[in-house]
Every structure is written in C-alpha cells, then in structure tokens.
Amino acid sequence: MSQIALSDLNTASFDDFVAVLENVVEYSPWIAQEAAARRPFAGINQLHAALMTAIQSAAPDAQLALIRAHPDLANKAQRAAGLTAESTNEQNSAGLDRLSEAEYAAFERVNNAYREKFGFPYIVCVRRHTKDSVLRDFETRLRNIAKTETRRAIEEIGRIAALRLDQLVVADDRLKVHGRLSTHVLDNHIGKPAPGIAVELVELAALGENRVIARGVTNADGRTDQPLIGGRPLPIGRYELRFNVGRYYAERNVQLPDPPFLDEIPLRFAISEPEGHYHVPLLVTPWSYSTYRGS
Amino acid sequence: MSQIALSDLNTASFDDFVAVLENVVEYSPWIAQEAAARRPFAGINQLHAALMTAIQSAAPDAQLALIRAHPDLANKAQRAAGLTAESTNEQNSAGLDRLSEAEYAAFERVNNAYREKFGFPYIVCVRRHTKDSVLRDFETRLRNIAKTETRRAIEEIGRIAALRLDQLVVADDRLKVHGRLSTHVLDNHIGKPAPGIAVELVELAALGENRVIARGVTNADGRTDQPLIGGRPLPIGRYELRFNVGRYYAERNVQLPDPPFLDEIPLRFAISEPEGHYHVPLLVTPWSYSTYRGS
Amino acid sequence: MSQIALSDLNTASFDDFVAVLENVVEYSPWIAQEAAARRPFAGINQLHAALMTAIQSAAPDAQLALIRAHPDLANKAQRAAGLTAESTNEQNSAGLDRLSEAEYAAFERVNNAYREKFGFPYIVCVRRHTKDSVLRDFETRLRNIAKTETRRAIEEIGRIAALRLDQLVVADDRLKVHGRLSTHVLDNHIGKPAPGIAVELVELAALGENRVIARGVTNADGRTDQPLIGGRPLPIGRYELRFNVGRYYAERNVQLPDPPFLDEIPLRFAISEPEGHYHVPLLVTPWSYSTYRGS
Amino acid sequence: MSQIALSDLNTASFDDFVAVLENVVEYSPWIAQEAAARRPFAGINQLHAALMTAIQSAAPDAQLALIRAHPDLANKAQRAAGLTAESTNEQNSAGLDRLSEAEYAAFERVNNAYREKFGFPYIVCVRRHTKDSVLRDFETRLRNIAKTETRRAIEEIGRIAALRLDQLVVADDRLKVHGRLSTHVLDNHIGKPAPGIAVELVELAALGENRVIARGVTNADGRTDQPLIGGRPLPIGRYELRFNVGRYYAERNVQLPDPPFLDEIPLRFAISEPEGHYHVPLLVTPWSYSTYRGS
Structure with a gap:
C-alpha cells in the first residue's frame, strides 16, 4: 500500500483528504470530513484524536449507524459478498480465513447471539487477537449491557483506525500500536x-x-x-x-x-x-x- | 503375589527352593538349582549374585539356550499362545499391551531384524523402559556385534531377575532396582x-x-x-x-x-x-x- | 541440667512441684503454686498455659511486681551482683556477655530510658534475639504506651518460661519454641x-x-x-x-x-x-x- | 589531553609524527621513528601493529633497554623523582598512589625480588589491574624463566601503548582496549x-x-x-x-x-x-x- 506524508495531508484539498482517509473508519466518510476541518495536525496522534473526537461527539444514531456499517467476524456469506480490503486483511491476520467448519459454526453462533442481544455486530480489532482470544472476548462482552458495548465498539473502532492510519500515514511521531x-x-x-x-x-x-x-x-x-x-x-x-x-x-x-x-x-x-x-x-x-x- | 522370607529360602528343601525361584529367570530352573548349593545367603544381593554367577559361568550353548528361552517383545502370536505371568506383566508395564497396529508392525520389524542378525530374540528389562526407549534401544543394539549382544542380553536377564526377586523375596537388604x-x-x-x-x-x-x-x-x-x-x-x-x-x-x-x-x-x-x-x-x-x- | 518427666510433676508433692518450677518465671513462686492446683496436665503445652493463666489472671500490682522482679538486660552492676543462672545463660546466648564498653553504654542508655518511661525494666526473651535486634526492639517498644508494654512484657515472660520449661520438662508433646x-x-x-x-x-x-x-x-x-x-x-x-x-x-x-x-x-x-x-x-x-x- | 586525527599523523612530517608518538612507548622514540616509515596507516590497529613490529624485530639488547626504561610500580623514590605523566596517571588508576606504608613495603619487596631474578623491572599494564591483581600477577610471573618474562614484558608494553594510542589518536576504527x-x-x-x-x-x-x-x-x-x-x-x-x-x-x-x-x-x-x-x-x-x- 502506498503511504502519504502527514504534511501532504495537511495541505491537501478537502476532497483529497477525505478520499485518502475515508476507509480508516469503515464506510463512514463523514468522520474524515469532520476531521478535515481541524487541520493542520501536528502529528499522527493528533490526527487520530481528531477522528475519534468526530465519532465520540456524533449523535447516538450516527454512532449506531457507524457500528452497524461493520461486517461480522468470520461470516462466510459476507466474505463471499466482499468486504473492504482492510477488513479482509485484518480478519485473515487472526486466521479467520482458515477456519474449519466447526469454527465457522462457533463464530456464527456467537455473532448471532451478540446481534440478537445488542442489535449491532460485534466489533473487535482483530489484529490484536488470536482466534482463541476473540472467542473469549465475545463471551465476556456478551454479558455486558448495551451502553457498555456501544462504548466498547467505539473503542475497538478507534484501535482499528489507529492501525490503518499507522500503515497509511507517515509522520514524525508514531502511534503506539505495535x-x-x-x-x-x-x-x-x-x-x-x-x-x-x-x-x-x-x-x-x-x-x-x-x-x-x-x-x-x-x-x-x-x-x-x-x-x-x-x-x-x-x-x-x-x-x-x-x-x-x-x-x-x-x-x-x-x-x-x-x-x-x-x-x-x-x-x-x-x-x-x-x-x-x-x-x-x-x-x-x-x-x-x-x-x-x-x- | 505372596512373598517369602530369605531366611525361609535358606532353610527350605532343595526342591522347594528351586520351585520358588525357577521363574526368576525365564524357563531355566538349572540356574536356581546351581544357586541352591550356595546357600545360605546373607542377603538378597548375595542371592542375586549367585544366580548371575550361575549364568555367567555356564557354557556358551547353555547361555544361548537361556537367551533363546525368552519371548519376543510385543509379539502378538506369542502373547496369544501364552507367556509366563511375569513376562506378561512386564510387557504390559511399558504399554506393550496397548499397541496400535502400526506399533505392532514396528515391533515386529525390529524383532525380526534382530533375530535375523543374531539368531536369538532381543531381550530387554521392559520395566525400565517406555515404548519409545525400547525402540531406540533396539536400534542401538542392532548395530552391535553378536558377542556384545550376548553380554547385553545376560545383563538384561540379570535386571529382570533382580526385579522379580525384589517382588518375591523379603530380606534385610534391598536390591537397588527402584x-x-x-x-x-x-x-x-x-x-x-x-x-x-x-x-x-x-x-x-x-x-x-x-x-x-x-x-x-x-x-x-x-x-x-x-x-x-x-x-x-x-x-x-x-x-x-x-x-x-x-x-x-x-x-x-x-x-x-x-x-x-x-x-x-x-x-x-x-x-x-x-x-x-x-x-x-x-x-x-x-x-x-x-x-x-x-x- | 537434669530433666524431669511431666508424669512425675503431675504426681509430685505440692512443694516439690513448686520447687522444680519456681524459676521458670523469674523470682515468682506464686505462679507455680497456682498452677500446681490445676494438675494433672495432659501435656507440656497445657502446663505452660496454666502458668500463663496464673499470670494473666493475677491482679495488676502482682503483674507489675512480677515484671519488676526481672533484671535489666546487659546491666554490668546487676551481673556483678548475680543473676539467676537462667538469666545469665539467656543473656549470654545473645552475646550480651561480650559487649564492648560502647555497647554496654548503648544498652544502659536504652534501659534507663525505658525504666524512666514505664517504671519497670524492659523484658525480652533474649534467646530469640541478636544484639542488633534487641536494640531495634527497644527502640520500637519505647514508642508504645504503658498498657501495651505491660502486655508485651507478659508475652515475653511467657516466651522465656516456654524455653525454660522446654529444657526442664520431658513430655509427649513439645512446645513450639525451636x-x-x-x-x-x-x-x-x-x-x-x-x-x-x-x-x-x-x-x-x-x-x-x-x-x-x-x-x-x-x-x-x-x-x-x-x-x-x-x-x-x-x-x-x-x-x-x-x-x-x-x-x-x-x-x-x-x-x-x-x-x-x-x-x-x-x-x-x-x-x-x-x-x-x-x-x-x-x-x-x-x-x-x-x-x-x-x- | 588533546587528540590528533590518524589522517593528520599519516601526512605529518617525520619529526612531528615522532614527537606526537614518542611517549606511547616509555622513553623510546626509536620505535615511533621506525613506525613513521611505514605510513600511511589504514587504521589505528595498523598503527599499533607497526609499533609492536618495531619492538618485536629489534635486537635483544634494544628490547632489554626498552624494558629497563620503565619505572618500578609503586616506587616511592621514583615517584618523588618524577615519572612520565602517562606512568603517573596509569599507576594512580590502580590506586598505587593511595598505598599504606605496609602496601608500599609489599610492592618494594616484590619489585626487588623481580629485579634481582630478571635484571629488569616488572612491567604490567596497570590500567587493567587492581592492587590485588597486580600483586597476584607479580607472584605468578616471579616463577617464570627470564625468556618468558621478556616476552611478557613486551606484551604488557604493547597493552600500555594501545591504551595510550587510544587516548591520543582518533581514527575510524577502534582498538579493543575497553x-x-x-x-x-x-x-x-x-x-x-x-x-x-x-x-x-x-x-x-x-x-x-x-x-x-x-x-x-x-x-x-x-x-x-x-x-x-x-x-x-x-x-x-x-x-x-x-x-x-x-x-x-x-x-x-x-x-x-x-x-x-x-x-x-x-x-x-x-x-x-x-x-x-x-x-x-x-x-x-x-x-x-x-x-x-x-x-
């Protein structure tokens, strides 16, 4: 993937800025649009904070829409229909492309249980997990209340965004993601x-x-x-x-x-x-x- | 198994002495017979030494006959036909009664190779081994010359006898077998x-x-x-x-x-x-x- | 030192019992006298408990007299005038008979400070201490209030008594003093x-x-x-x-x-x-x- | 101390080269003179090797004179009369300027014994030693034969020279002296x-x-x-x-x-x-x- 300098992003046109960053948060260009107005950014940590501020200050239904824009983990049908390249790579990193039939079934079970309880998909930054820990995380979070899980989902979206930014943008500072x-x-x-x-x-x-x-x-x-x-x-x-x-x-x-x-x-x-x-x-x-x- | 005191063995009739000890060395009562003449024994180590002296001072063809009196390890046909109770217990201790077909085949292969090279069965004190170490021992000993293996076979017979004696005879001293x-x-x-x-x-x-x-x-x-x-x-x-x-x-x-x-x-x-x-x-x-x- | 069996103590005359045990607690035969009435003792732990009960249930001024009957630690004048044999041995065990002039002076200073504050001598079971730890204990206890120190003094008298009993009396059970x-x-x-x-x-x-x-x-x-x-x-x-x-x-x-x-x-x-x-x-x-x- | 670049030494006049390096080996400018002819040096290790070659290829009596040009260790009279600045610093590094009278006497004893046996002073690179290890080294080397000690003395002169060079000359490579x-x-x-x-x-x-x-x-x-x-x-x-x-x-x-x-x-x-x-x-x-x- 080609990388872009933060200094170039700081001086890019509004449209270019949004085009570069629109997939940092899944299917939600409005977040990059909000952040564009806060330029220039002194560093990549500040850029990431601006994206997170956009999400955290959005109206509850916008947040919910954002969460719902995410795919299920290890969902065969969705994979067949096509995920973003970013999602595909991330899910593969945890071995979710190498699941046995039994494992697919296990993931489908917990995905469905989660969706049924909360009305939105389970979101996790899979690059920080193994198959085992994703399933344990699922179980822990299924016991939470909806409000907690909305917050947790946004946290995970922030972690996913940080890793995507880290690969996409070159700056003097580094995000602490490794x-x-x-x-x-x-x-x-x-x-x-x-x-x-x-x-x-x-x-x-x-x-x-x-x-x-x-x-x-x-x-x-x-x-x-x-x-x-x-x-x-x-x-x-x-x-x-x-x-x-x-x-x-x-x-x-x-x-x-x-x-x-x-x-x-x-x-x-x-x-x-x-x-x-x-x-x-x-x-x-x-x-x-x-x-x-x-x- | 019932045990007998060394003091009783020391004073037993010749026939009783031989009857008690005849299976300490597989199918070879002549060894107990020779040892009977050396009574009394001050301890179980001395009794064991007397049995070993009988073997070591025997003529080469008597030694060979003794070695040939031993069964193959993990041989299905011999097990079906019946081993001494002692042999059965010993072979089971190393798990030789729980072999898969592949494992039986592996044992058969090395048994045959050993018999073919030396003209007598491979003897090992199986209570001192696991399945793995028996197979490794087989491989090592297959590389020896016949004279070495005759000596090694008698050593192993001595170890088997020591363990059988330890279970059979109670004395003030102990054999170092545990x-x-x-x-x-x-x-x-x-x-x-x-x-x-x-x-x-x-x-x-x-x-x-x-x-x-x-x-x-x-x-x-x-x-x-x-x-x-x-x-x-x-x-x-x-x-x-x-x-x-x-x-x-x-x-x-x-x-x-x-x-x-x-x-x-x-x-x-x-x-x-x-x-x-x-x-x-x-x-x-x-x-x-x-x-x-x-x- | 000659030892006596607990069974003999249990059946001894009142006077003999008291004579044997009177020095278990320094200069205070009334304690052994009280304990004598509670015979027979099932074990040495029970005997020790009886002595401690006698002390703990005594009137405050009797307790104070008991505490005051103890010598100072490492006091040259008192050593010259003569301690009980038990005290002498105990103090020597911690090296209090090998003090330099500077060390004698240090002990005298803390002894005096303690006596001045509390009105009775500092009591410690010296067999459980080194010179260093006695001086540290002195400093810690000097900061206590009088009531605490009365209790602590009786505790230490109990430890001293336990060690003396352990050397004096043979029983089926043992005091946990080693x-x-x-x-x-x-x-x-x-x-x-x-x-x-x-x-x-x-x-x-x-x-x-x-x-x-x-x-x-x-x-x-x-x-x-x-x-x-x-x-x-x-x-x-x-x-x-x-x-x-x-x-x-x-x-x-x-x-x-x-x-x-x-x-x-x-x-x-x-x-x-x-x-x-x-x-x-x-x-x-x-x-x-x-x-x-x-x- | 001011330092000089190896490149400058390589192009310096013969006299300047010798002036800079003459104290790298105690009181023996002929060594620097020999080395001067071998310029340019690709690195400081090569320069050091050239000095050592000069020493090692010298006639035995020149070597002996070189050895004899060195002061005794910890010799009060010589220190009073004045050593080279280098020698003074080196001897002080091992604490030889802080000796008690007893220690001076110990050094004098071994110095004299060594001189008497070999006819030249004991030489050691003191920066690599503590007082204790110098005295142990003395004792070990006193047991050698003269030929061994001539070789050992030259080795130590080489180590002293390496440390002096390391402080004096800046080059792209480093001597392994730290x-x-x-x-x-x-x-x-x-x-x-x-x-x-x-x-x-x-x-x-x-x-x-x-x-x-x-x-x-x-x-x-x-x-x-x-x-x-x-x-x-x-x-x-x-x-x-x-x-x-x-x-x-x-x-x-x-x-x-x-x-x-x-x-x-x-x-x-x-x-x-x-x-x-x-x-x-x-x-x-x-x-x-x-x-x-x-x-």
Whole structure:
C-alpha cells in the first residue's frame, strides 16, 4: 500500500483528504470530513484524536449507524459478498480465513447471539487477537449491557483506525500500536550467550490446531536477529517458545546422559498487552533452566 | 503375589527352593538349582549374585539356550499362545499391551531384524523402559556385534531377575532396582511452599499418543504426598510435568493480567537412569519460573 | 541440667512441684503454686498455659511486681551482683556477655530510658534475639504506651518460661519454641548435589563485629549433616551464608578463568521468625547462582 | 589531553609524527621513528601493529633497554623523582598512589625480588589491574624463566601503548582496549524492571580497605543510565555489587516481615577479562534472587 506524508495531508484539498482517509473508519466518510476541518495536525496522534473526537461527539444514531456499517467476524456469506480490503486483511491476520467448519459454526453462533442481544455486530480489532482470544472476548462482552458495548465498539473502532492510519500515514511521531516479543538464550554452563539454537514460536489454540508462527536461530549474542513478533500488535493469546537445547549441548561435547535430561525446552506463556514488550529469555544449563518476563 | 522370607529360602528343601525361584529367570530352573548349593545367603544381593554367577559361568550353548528361552517383545502370536505371568506383566508395564497396529508392525520389524542378525530374540528389562526407549534401544543394539549382544542380553536377564526377586523375596537388604521421581513447588512470590497445585505427569511418545501416567496435588509443604513414580524403576523416556499455577494465583487474589502470563507450566525432561532419584522442582512467581535436577 | 518427666510433676508433692518450677518465671513462686492446683496436665503445652493463666489472671500490682522482679538486660552492676543462672545463660546466648564498653553504654542508655518511661525494666526473651535486634526492639517498644508494654512484657515472660520449661520438662508433646536454619547446595553444572563445600554462617552486626556462628561442610547430598541452627530459637537478625564454590569447581577441573567469576558466594538474609524453618539453598554453576526461601 | 586525527599523523612530517608518538612507548622514540616509515596507516590497529613490529624485530639488547626504561610500580623514590605523566596517571588508576606504608613495603619487596631474578623491572599494564591483581600477577610471573618474562614484558608494553594510542589518536576504527560492566534489575514479583534501586560497586581488597568505586540508581528499564565501568579496561579483581532492594519493596507496600528477608543484596564476582563485557543482572523477589554472567 502506498503511504502519504502527514504534511501532504495537511495541505491537501478537502476532497483529497477525505478520499485518502475515508476507509480508516469503515464506510463512514463523514468522520474524515469532520476531521478535515481541524487541520493542520501536528502529528499522527493528533490526527487520530481528531477522528475519534468526530465519532465520540456524533449523535447516538450516527454512532449506531457507524457500528452497524461493520461486517461480522468470520461470516462466510459476507466474505463471499466482499468486504473492504482492510477488513479482509485484518480478519485473515487472526486466521479467520482458515477456519474449519466447526469454527465457522462457533463464530456464527456467537455473532448471532451478540446481534440478537445488542442489535449491532460485534466489533473487535482483530489484529490484536488470536482466534482463541476473540472467542473469549465475545463471551465476556456478551454479558455486558448495551451502553457498555456501544462504548466498547467505539473503542475497538478507534484501535482499528489507529492501525490503518499507522500503515497509511507517515509522520514524525508514531502511534503506539505495535508490540514486540523477543527472546535471549544465556548458557549458564559456560557463562556466555548461546548461539545457533533453533527457536520456534507456537500459537496455542484451544480450538483447532497449534500453529508455528515464527522460527529463528539465536545469533552470537544469543538473540534472534529479528524479534519473534515485531512491527505489529502482539495478538492476545497463549504461546509456547520451543528451544532445541539438546542439539546445542550435544554439538559442544558436553557430557550428557542418553536421552539428555533437557532436549526441547518449552516456555509457555500468554500475551495480554498487544502493545507491550515481552522479553522471554531462557537461562539454561544441561540440568536447569529458568525464564521470566524481562525487558 | 505372596512373598517369602530369605531366611525361609535358606532353610527350605532343595526342591522347594528351586520351585520358588525357577521363574526368576525365564524357563531355566538349572540356574536356581546351581544357586541352591550356595546357600545360605546373607542377603538378597548375595542371592542375586549367585544366580548371575550361575549364568555367567555356564557354557556358551547353555547361555544361548537361556537367551533363546525368552519371548519376543510385543509379539502378538506369542502373547496369544501364552507367556509366563511375569513376562506378561512386564510387557504390559511399558504399554506393550496397548499397541496400535502400526506399533505392532514396528515391533515386529525390529524383532525380526534382530533375530535375523543374531539368531536369538532381543531381550530387554521392559520395566525400565517406555515404548519409545525400547525402540531406540533396539536400534542401538542392532548395530552391535553378536558377542556384545550376548553380554547385553545376560545383563538384561540379570535386571529382570533382580526385579522379580525384589517382588518375591523379603530380606534385610534391598536390591537397588527402584527409582523415584518427585517434585516440589516453591512460591517465590510469598516465600512459601505452594499448596493445592494440580500436577500431571505425562509420558511423551514419539510413537502414538502422549499419556498422563500420574496425577497429584501439592500438599502444605508444596510436595505431592506420594512420589510421582516410586517403588519401581523409572522408565527411560521423555516426560512432561504440568503445573496449574494460573488457578493457584487466581485463588490467592494476586493481581494478574487476563490471560495470566503463566497458567499451565510444562517442565519437559528425560529420564535416563531408571534406578536414580529425579527431583524436578518448580520455583515460581506469576512472572517467572525455574527448574533443575535436584536431590 | 537434669530433666524431669511431666508424669512425675503431675504426681509430685505440692512443694516439690513448686520447687522444680519456681524459676521458670523469674523470682515468682506464686505462679507455680497456682498452677500446681490445676494438675494433672495432659501435656507440656497445657502446663505452660496454666502458668500463663496464673499470670494473666493475677491482679495488676502482682503483674507489675512480677515484671519488676526481672533484671535489666546487659546491666554490668546487676551481673556483678548475680543473676539467676537462667538469666545469665539467656543473656549470654545473645552475646550480651561480650559487649564492648560502647555497647554496654548503648544498652544502659536504652534501659534507663525505658525504666524512666514505664517504671519497670524492659523484658525480652533474649534467646530469640541478636544484639542488633534487641536494640531495634527497644527502640520500637519505647514508642508504645504503658498498657501495651505491660502486655508485651507478659508475652515475653511467657516466651522465656516456654524455653525454660522446654529444657526442664520431658513430655509427649513439645512446645513450639525451636526454629531451624538449613541449606543445600545444588550444582546445576552437573545436575547433582555439591559435596565438600565449606559453608560459614555469619551473624551481621550493625553494632560491633560480624561473627561466624556456625561452620559446616556439605555432604554427599549437598546438605550439612546438622542444621546450621537447630534445637533452639533462631535469633532475629541479619545473617550471611558464605559458600566456597571457587575451590569446589577448581578441584573438579572445571575450566575457569583466573580469578574465577564466582569464588566465595555470600547469601545475605534476615530471620524474623525465631520458631520458623528457614531453608536457604544455593543453586550454582561457575557462572550463575540463585537462592530463595525454601522449605 | 588533546587528540590528533590518524589522517593528520599519516601526512605529518617525520619529526612531528615522532614527537606526537614518542611517549606511547616509555622513553623510546626509536620505535615511533621506525613506525613513521611505514605510513600511511589504514587504521589505528595498523598503527599499533607497526609499533609492536618495531619492538618485536629489534635486537635483544634494544628490547632489554626498552624494558629497563620503565619505572618500578609503586616506587616511592621514583615517584618523588618524577615519572612520565602517562606512568603517573596509569599507576594512580590502580590506586598505587593511595598505598599504606605496609602496601608500599609489599610492592618494594616484590619489585626487588623481580629485579634481582630478571635484571629488569616488572612491567604490567596497570590500567587493567587492581592492587590485588597486580600483586597476584607479580607472584605468578616471579616463577617464570627470564625468556618468558621478556616476552611478557613486551606484551604488557604493547597493552600500555594501545591504551595510550587510544587516548591520543582518533581514527575510524577502534582498538579493543575497553571493557564494560553493567547490571539490570528485574522484579520478578511484578514482572517488570525495577526502577529506583540504589546500586553500589565495591572493589574488594585482600590488602587494605574495600572501596566503593561506582554508584548508580536503576532507571525505568531497571538499568543504570551509564555502565558501572565503561570506556576503559575493567581492572582484573574481585568486586561486589550491592542492591538496596529492602527499601524498594518497602516503598511499594509489599507485605514484608521485619526485618525483611532480603534487604541489601550483595553479588560477589571477579573480573578476569579487562576488555570483556560483564553483564551481572539481578532477578529478584522479596524472597528469592538470582544472578548470572549475562551479555
């Protein structure tokens, strides 16, 4: 996708400004129109705030129309009929394009229950979620009252807009929409970083199959060259990091029993803050290991 | 099974002595007969040594006959035809009575390859093994020369005999045939043992399904009342201990994110010494954990 | 000191009973006299409770007389004039017989301040304290009101009595008056307990010199044969455990830099529960270590 | 001290080049003269190599004269008579200007023994040492043969020259002459870095007093803003890092006993690689801590 500089947006014609931003909030160009009047923006955070102000100060029925303009999650019929490109990409990011029939059915059930209770579709910023956490969020929010859910829907629309803006507009400041998951392997047997260790990141699924979502090998400093997840929100969910330390020690001629006490080490943890930094290191010897949420 | 005192064996008639011990070594009463002459035995270790001396000082063709008297592992036809009660129990202990068709086929393949190469059946003390480790042992031993395998077969016969003796004979001393696997959960968040944590021990299988083989709950001292495995050899193999710490902290009103950073913690390790003591503790806070081979 | 069985006390004459127990509470035979009437006692805890009931149900001026019958702590003149043997031993246990002139002066200052404020001497069960913690306790209690201090003095008299009873009377039950400090060294470099490591326990002093109060060497299980402190209360205070791991690894031909990264490892901690169990283990490699309050 | 660009040295007159570099090696301008002929140098490492080549290819008696041109360490009379500014600064860096009479005597003894055995002064790059490690190095080297010590002296002259060059000459590349000591405090009680913790670095002395050589406070990321030692070699020696975690937890209203189990935590370790990176983190809860050599 091509990007545009904030400075260009600040000086663009009203029509051009609206054309660029109209899909930042789903099917609702009036929001960009309102924001256009508040130019110039000192930064992208200010631009985002202007869009949110437009929504929050709109009349209740305009807000409701906005919410209703959103598609259902994982709805086969709507997908067949065509979503915005943005919605399609977002839903795919959480694996909603890879659902089994049983999973489609589960989503349809909760979508219908939600619509029936509140009269509008369930909205969530799916880039911040895994399939599992979306279904848990559904259940939690189904217990809310309508007023709470209207507020929650607008919050999620704001998060979706922030991620779309972040991809679309280049400015001096950044929106805080990305997280980072990193690791580090320290070999306490020799007091040095452990290089050459294969690392896998697996997304654990209550529903369906676990899925390897990143692979890496530790470098000379015991870290992967790239974060395991970076440059995007960390999807809320449960994960397992797997480290192949058996091979590492075997290659270093450390005297080990057969089979070695430690071989593949799994570190299981959950992510709850999509914009947070999760550093999950492994301190290891052939006979011990530890981990912690680091920084 | 009824047990007999070593002192009674020492003073029993020759025939009674042989009758009691004849199945300690599969279908080979001559071994008990030789040992009978060396009575009295000061302890069960001495009795076991006498049986082994009888085997080791036998002529090569007697040794070969002894080895050939043993059944194949996991052989359907032989099981149907009937094994000794001892063999049946031992093979079942490693799950050889729960094999899938594919697994039976795998065992048949290696049994045949072994018989073809060496002219006698593969013998292993199965109580010291899991399905996985038996198959790995097969592969390793298939690469040996015949002389080595004759020696290895007699060693394994000695281990089988020791376990049978341990169940059959009561003496002041004990044979070193049992191992122990224990755990301990320390809550470093409050500096105390962690009670009430559900613990599962899973046998990991390369072949077939993982299997929960022990369950427990930590007591006031953070330990399970009974060892996770005790009073028998620890089967060589790969295991996972799983601790439900998410519930533990949730019940103690510790402030946790949703989902909690740590919930079910898996500790994955292997056992290579069936007669060893494996203490695998968990030191834990809501944000960190460590383990090590302890004592 | 010779001990007496509770059963003998239960059947002794009134005079003998009082004679045995009169010094359990300093210079106050009336307490033993009251308790004598409540015989027989099912256990030593019940006997102690009877003594405490006698004190707590006494008239205020009898309580005050009891409190005033106690000597000052670390008072040179009183020591010269002679204390009860019990008081002398107890004060010596906290090192109050080894005070420097400056320390005597410090104790005299707080004793006088306390007497002046409350009209009776400061009473503390010194076996549960170090010099440092007595002085800190003094300062805390000086800020109390008289009623609180009367109650606190009787509590401490109860603790003193419990320890004296524990030494004097043998029964089926035990008073909970002892603590235990233990350690354990696990060598995570080889996955085994670390034998042969010299361990020192040092009492850290804010006032005066640090003092080695126990020494040990780890056995084959990585523990000292005896607890570092046991069979008595753990004196409240600050401590350092010192482990000579440099020599341990050097003797095992582990490749180490010169000087080794770790040599003498100090673990510094405080004891606040004299009747508690403090297990302070060391998990160590040549490049890492950890400790925690264990059990 | 003013610095000069390598490019300027490359194009300077012969006399200017020699004038700038003549003190890089003590009292021996011939070395700079030889190196001058090899210009231009692509980098500072190449310049340093040229100086070392000049020394190593010199005749044995020129080498010996070079060695003999160096002053004794910690020699009162020589210091009174005046050393080069470089020597004075270097000797002071290791605290050789703060010696007690007993320490001066110890240095005099080993200096004399060394001179007597080898016929030249003991040379060491003192910036890489503490008082303690210099005396240990003395003892080790006194056991060498003369040939070894000639080589060792030239090595040390090379290290001294490298440090002097590093301060004097600016180039695109850097000599590897600096180390770094850093720390990091992770609060495993709350899963976050620990800010506001006072940290002291103490140099431990076998001889004389321990000395606080750096102080810091952890920032929002749990690190000190500056490394505890950086931009210079790490002096070989024994150290203790002290962390005031008692105050940290008390200020956060964590429920703690009185006195707290952990208050000031000492981490004791040694540095053996002056040009290395030592990262010595503290993972801590109110009831546990661990450290390791990190990266």
